[in-house]
Amino acid sequence: MTARPDPAVLDRLRLVMGPAGVLDSPADTAPFRTSFGGIFRGEAALVLRPASTQEVAEVVRLCAEGRIPIVPQGGNTGLAGGAQPDGSGASVILSVDRMRKVRAVDVVNDTLTVEAGVTLAEVQAVAERVDRLFPLTLASEGSCRIGGNLATNAGGTQVLRYGNMRALALGLEVVLPDGRIWDGLRGLRKDNAGYDLKQLFIGSEGTLGIITAAVLRLFPRPRATATTFAAIPDPAAAIAFLGLAKARLGDSLSAFELMRAPSLAHAVAAVPGLASPFAEAYPWYLLVEASAQEAGEGLGSALEGLLAQGLEEGLVLDAVIAASGAQRRNLWALREAQAEAQAHAGKGVKHDISVPVSAIPAFVARADAALLARFPGILPFTFGHVGDGNLHYNPVMPADWTDEMRPARAGEINRIVHDVVADLGGSISAEHGLGQLRVAEAEHYKSAVELDLMRAVKAALDPHGLMNPGKVLRAR
Ligand SMILES: Cc1cc2nc3c(=O)[nH]c(=O)nc-3n(C[C@H](O)[C@H](O)[C@H](O)COP(=O)(O)OP(=O)(O)OC[C@H]3O[C@@H](n4cnc5c(N)ncnc54)[C@H](O)[C@@H]3O)c2cc1C
Numbered sequence: 001m002t003a004r005p006d007p008a009v010l011d012r013l014r015l016v017m018g019p020a021g022v023l024d025s026p027a028d029t030a031p032f033r034t035s036f037g038g039i040f041r042g043e044a045a046l047v048l049r050p051a052s053t054q055e056v057a058e059v060v061r062l063c064a065e066g067r068i069p070i071v072p073q074g075g076n077t078g079l080a081g082g083a084q085p086d087g088s089g090a091s092v093i094l095s096v097d098r099m100r101k102v103r104a105v106d107v108v109n110d111t112l113t114v115e116a117g118v119t120l121a122e123v124q125a126v127a128e129r130v131d132r133l134f135p136l137t138l139a140s141e142g143s144c145r146i147g148g149n150l151a152t153n154a155g156g157t158q159v160l161r162y163g164n165m166r167a168l169a170l171g172l173e174v175v176l177p178d179g180r181i182w183d184g185l186r187g188l189r190k191d192n193a194g195y196d197l198k199q200l201f202i203g204s205e206g207t208l209g210i211i212t213a214a215v216l217r218l219f220p221r222p223r224a225t226a227t228t229f230a231a232i233p234d235p236a237a238a239i240a241f242l243g244l245a246k247a248r249l250g251d252s253l254s255a256f257e258l259m260r261a262p263s264l265a266h267a268v269a270a271v272p273g274l275a276s277p278f279a280e281a282y283p284w285y286l287l288v289e290a291s292a293q294e295a296g297e298g299l300g301s302a303l304e305g306l307l308a309q310g311l312e313e314g315l316v317l318d319a320v321i322a323a324s325g326a327q328r329r330n331l332w333a334l335r336e337a338q339a340e341a342q343a344h345a346g347k348g349v350k351h352d353i354s355v356p357v358s359a360i361p362a363f364v365a366r367a368d369a370a371l372l373a374r375f376p377g378i379l380p381f382t383f384g385h386v387g388d389g390n391l392h393y394n395p396v397m398p399a400d401w402t403d404e405m406r407p408a409r410a411g412e413i414n415r416i417v418h419d420v421v422a423d424l425g426g427s428i429s430a431e432h433g434l435g436q437l438r439v440a441e442a443e444h445y446k447s448a449v450e451l452d453l454m455r456a457v458k459a460a461l462d463p464h465g466l467m468n469p470g471k472v473l474r475a476r
Contacts, residue, residue, distance in 0.1 A: 003090055005045045009066030013048060013092070016058050021098070023047040032073060032093050033084060036140075040081035040436065043089035044071070051098040053115075053173060053181060053212040059094060060210060061179025069466045070094050072206035074148025075119060077140040079352075080435025082152070082205045082471050091469075094210060096147045102126055103213060110218040111170060111187040116147025116211050123216065132218035135162035139336050147211045153203035155431035157335075160387040161254040161291075162219065164431070165202055171215035172198040177208070177462040187215045200457065205433045206468040208461045222254075222291035226303040227328045230310065230319040231282030236361040237315040238286055238386055244315070245288060248306045252299065255289040256387030257335050262345060262396075263383050267337040270344035274333055277320040286386075287335050338383045338392070347406065348381055348394035349413045355426035357389040364393075366420045371395055374416060375409070390430040393417060418445060434472045443474070 014022050023029050024046050032047045034040070045068070050056045063070050069091040073083040085091040099117035106112075107130050114123055120141040127134040138144060138156040148154075150172070155164040162168065171186040184198055201208055232238055238258055245253050259267075261283050268274050292299045303321060310316035322328035342348050355363045364382065371378050377398035384391035395413060397406060418428050422445050434442050443451065454473055458465075465475055 004088075005068045005090065005092070006066050009062060009068060010045060012062055013046060013059060016055065016062065017048055017050065021049045021051065021055070023049070029093070032076065032095060035081055035084050036077050036079065040084040041087075042071075042085035042091075043087050044085050044091055044093045045089055047093045047095060049095045049098045053099075053175065056094070056096075056099075056175045056210055056212050057179050057181050060175050060177065063092065064178050064464070064466060067464060067466065068092055069469050070210070071468050072096070072147070072151065072210050074116065074145035074151065075140070075143040076148075077144040078148065078152060078435060079350075079432045080205075080429070080437040082433055082435030082468065083148070084436070086470060096145060096210070096212070099147075099212060105130055106187060107132065107218075109187050112216045112218055113171075113185060113187070113213060114146055114216065115213045116150075117145050120144050120146065120149055127218050128221070130218075131221055133221045134168070134216060135219055136165065136168060139339070146214055146216070150202050150211050150214055151204065151206050152433045153431070155385065155388065155390065157255045157257060157385060159385060159390075160256055161251065166199060168217050169198060169202060169214050170217055172201055172211055173213040174201050174209040174211055177464070177467050181212075182209070185213060185215050200461075203433070205435060205472050207458060207472045208467060210467075220293055223293055223295040224299045225289060225291045225328065226299040227287070227289045227322040227331055228303055228307060228319050229277050229322075229331045229334070230286045230288065230307065231278055231317040232284045232286055232315060233282075233317060234284060234361070235364045235386070238284065239357060239360050240313075241286065241310050241315045242357065242387055244309055244313075245290075245306055248309070249290045249302055252290040252292045252302075253288075253387075254291045255287065256385070257287040258382070258384055258386035258391070259285045259287070259335065259338065260380065260382040261285075262379055263338055263341050263381050264334060266345045266381075267334055267341035270340040271333070271337045274337055275330075276334070277331065278318055282317055287331060335383070342381060342394055342396075345379060345381055346396040346399060347401075348396045349410045349417075351393045351414070351417050351421075351428075352390070352430050352432045353393055353417065353421045353426055353428060354388065354390045354430035355421060355424045357387070359424040359426070360386055360389060360391070363391070363420060363424055363426070366424075367393060367417050370416045370420065371413065374412070378413075385431075388430070389426075414441065436471055439470070439472065439474055442472075
């Protein structure tokens with residue numbers, strides 16, 4: 001779909017939105033047309049910024065009439081190019097960034113109803129003000145918005161205990177591709193009255209409709225946190241230690257993050273003020289956190305007991321426990337600096353894979369061996385939410401590869417890594433979605449039956465293919 005939109009329809013959209021809701025100069029639209037990090041860029045006839053569900057519905061209805069494709073956008077922090085249009089200028093971008101209302105807080109039901117443009121950090125703060133926790137935690141939380149979190153089924157560092165956005169949303173309000181509003185804003189924990197429609201829209205990356213509001217689950221605020229940074233010999237030790245941690249800490253285990261030696265060293269080199277907690281270098285590291293409702297010594301002792309057993313069994317080589325809030329933040333800073341570390345190390349080929357937790361050691365061993373056999377100069381670079389079986393496995397290309405060589409080699413690296421993932425029953429996108437980045441890879445690895453089912457859902461909801469075309473699925 002590359003035809004320029006009818007100027008008469010664009011004028012009607014301008015009229016509906018008013019000056020506050022429309023951007024059309026190249027300078028004003030540039031930040032919306034360009035992705036985080038500048039990797040994906042596109043063209044758009046207009047950027048529309050409705051301030052209410054009714055305005056979204058009106059915009060979508062007019063676009064449906066004029067057959068104008070819509071690219072939904074939240075905080076524009078997505079890493080798969082899902083919020084960027086193609087280069088034709090045929091689409092409009094619909095940003096929910098002016099939809100910022102907190103509609104309801106129900107502390108008895110432990111729910112919060114917010115509009116799609118509320119940032120994740122704002123949601124966390126509203127929950128804190130009523131002495132509750134909204135547990136989704138991402139390094140992009142100051143900018144990403146709840147609509148985008150839902151549309152990508154965001155994960156992050158607390159999935160192990162609380163689940164991803166699929167588990168954190170009880171209800172949704174969605175503007176459908178024909179402009180109708182589906183009010184599914186139910187705050188129910190049990191609801192077996194037919195298909196669970198909200199789950200169709202969660203993770204659909206804007207291809208089935210515009211999420212305008214959501215009912216989110218809240219949790220009791222933990223009163224105590226215990227955090228350790230541990231050096232370990234290899235991924236097999238990480239998974240064995242995860243088993244011990246689950247057995248000893250039970251539900252209080254809330255984060256279990258893995259880093260590899262080069263990625264930690266690059267984080268320390270890239271970010272001023274960061275330091276490794278250890279004098280010597282080890283091959284792999286874990287950041288493990290537990291949290292509990294009751295303040296007191298119990299959690300710290302449980303973590304010490306876990307580490308003692310890990311050391312005794314040779315799973316842990318060395319470890320520090322955070323003795324203060326400041327020390328805890330320093331340990332987390334090492335994990336959160338992995339994006340900067342990646343940039344410092346060189347040009348990486350990024351993967352956001354998941355495999356069954358039990359298959360993590362086999363995945364790393366097989367992917368490393370296959371890559372190093374084909375490209376001996378490659379630098380393994382790995383970090384991620386290993387407690388969920390999710391790794392950002394981002395090998396860094398040798399510095400002497402030229403700009404001309406890199407695209408073809410990156411494609412080859414993707415194929416090597418994703419073949420191992422597929423063979424182990426894994427997924428090529430664990431938390432960032434497919435966007436435009438991984439559409440072709442998904443077509444390669446998904447079965448014909450699965451692709452047919454996805455196309456049938458898309459055709460049923462969006463028969464004219466106007467919602468975020470080219471993302472998740474390509475038209476046949
Ligand atoms: C530093 C950094 C760290 C990150 N860490 C994590 C992490 O740990 N875990 C993780 O899961 N992700 C992570 N991300 C990726 C990103 O932050 C998440 O995908 C986030 O959920 C995207 O939200 P957003 O509002 O920025 O969405 P956008 O980037 O604006 O959009 C993402 C997708 O959702 C669609 N969309 C947006 N809003 C709506 C809506 N209202 N209705 C329908 N569709 C919509 C868009 O069309 C697009 O396809 C990270 C990103 C950065 C930059």
